[in-house]
Amino acid sequence: MRIAMMVKGCVCTPAPADIIYSPMQLATQLARVWAGRGHHLDFYGPVGSEVPGARVIDCGVPPLVTDKDEFTEALTDPGLASDNILALWDARLAQEMFLRAGRGEYDVLYFHHPEVPLPFLAHHPGVPVVSSVYDSPLPPLLTQAIGMFASPQHRLVAISAAQRHADPNLTFAATIPGGVDTADFAPDPAAPPGRHLLFAGRLVPEKGVGDAIEVARLTGHELRLVGPWYSNSSYFADEIAPHLGDQVRYLGPLSLAELRAELRTRPRALLMPSRHESFGLIIIEALACGVPVIGLRRGAIPEIVIDGQTGFLVEDVDEMVAAVHRLPTIDSDACRADAVRRFSLDGMADAYEALFRQVGSA
Structure with a gap:
């Protein structure tokens, strides 16, 4: 498959060490697994992003965030919010994804934030889109916006049954829990039992x-x-x-x-x-x-x-x-x-692959 993927336009992937941002962690790990299985991965992120196994397309977008304090400031800065700067950074990358998908370069577009593709859906009705929803419950206005832009080709993925329960007004195509590389995260048999x-x-x-x-x-x-x-x-x-x-x-x-x-x-x-x-x-x-x-x-x-x-x-x-x-x-x-x-990473990758194939053939 030919997969284009995006997390956010304001911060490089991988995220700085002092920013806890699970979507980026999962995105990079999934990219590595899918590339190892022979899929073509394009990752859209700001200049400086590096994702092993994927070709990074940055569209010349500079990062706005380099550490946790800048991340907090970016989310609370009234200037950035009033001028929709963060959304525009996302939109520049998402626009390129949809344009290339419209030319037949991708089989599916995969977003780690469901609001990012919304403005482009009506203009590209033939492009299959999958979005993971990580937070719950979503803010009521975001839930309303997802409904306003609802499109048959946009499939939402929940990460837990609790999330689906917290957002009953959203229609989810699947529930796919997170996964971890269990070869990477494994006990150290030589380590003595800790007391802490x-x-x-x-x-x-x-x-x-x-x-x-x-x-x-x-x-x-x-x-x-x-x-x-x-x-x-x-x-x-x-x-x-x-x-x-x-x-x-x-x-x-x-x-x-x-x-x-x-x-x-x-x-x-x-x-x-x-x-x-x-x-x-x-x-x-x-x-x-x-x-x-x-x-x-x-x-x-x-x-x-x-x-x-x-x-x-x-x-x-x-x-x-x-x-x-x-x-x-x-x-x-x-x-x-x-x-x-x-909760293996391979199991998570399998579940998304199955959904991608389903939406791509619909």
């Missing part, structure tokens, strides 16, 4: 960082925090920094390779006190490394963690503390086996 707990994600209130810190305090375990914090918010300085020390350590916004190395140190568990997760790629990365997961029974976490087998599903901090004490009952080999069986 791990939190990995954006250091923002909705991710439940404060709850993870409280669990560490109540259990006496060391907690390592991984992820970016944002200079336009006082949350890190007010709610996290005062707790840092010997028991709670901040490792910074690690690169993917550094995160993988941290998972291979065999943490006792990954804590997921997030209020809502549409999926949670870090969960399957941890499980693939044999690390059990303790998470709230919210969002998509119950679709990934098997309670009592690959971790524990809980309702609050007290139950999370109790689950930490029950961790010796979890078999790390079972954690990895389930991740390999249900």
Whole structure:
């Protein structure tokens, strides 16, 4: 197949290490798999993007973002928002994708943000388009816009059943969970069992960082925090920094390779006190490394963690503390086996290939 793919026009792929941006991670990994299977991949991104296995087409678009602070500023800058600059950067790349598809150069266009292709659909009715939806619930006006531009050739993909439930007004062609390279994310058999707990994600209130810190305090375990914090918010300085020390350590916004190395140190568990997760790629990365997961029974976490087998599903901090004490009952080999069986990168690539063929022949 001939596949054209795009994430965003404002930031290079791969994303800077201090930006947690799962769509880019999945895009680069899928490109590598599909290229290895003989498919032709064109990746559309700003100047400086590099995607192994794909030809990068940048249309001369310069990146607007090079780190997490610029990313935050770009999303909140009234000048960029009022002039639709971010959308125009996306549109320049998407326009080229549709023009080339109209000339028969591609079998399918694949977008990692569903709003990007919307303005072009009516002008290219013969071009098959697939868009992954990563966030849920979507903002009501975005849901309305997707309905306004609805087209038979635009198929939406959900990443979990919880996401479909959160966005009942959207029509999804498939549900395809995220996948992880289980050869890359694997336990280190030489590493001794760790005694520490791990939190990995954006250091923002909705991710439940404060709850993870409280669990560490109540259990006496060391907690390592991984992820970016944002200079336009006082949350890190007010709610996290005062707790840092010997028991709670901040490792910074690690690169993917550094995160993988941290998972291979065999943490006792990954804590997921997030209020809502549409999926949670870090969960399957941890499980693939044999690390059990303790998470709230919210969002998509119950679709990934098997309670009592690959971790524990809980309702609050007290139950999370109790689950930490029950961790010796979890078999790390079972954690990895389930991740390999249900959440491999190859399985994810297979599911998208099947959908691409379906929409291409419709």
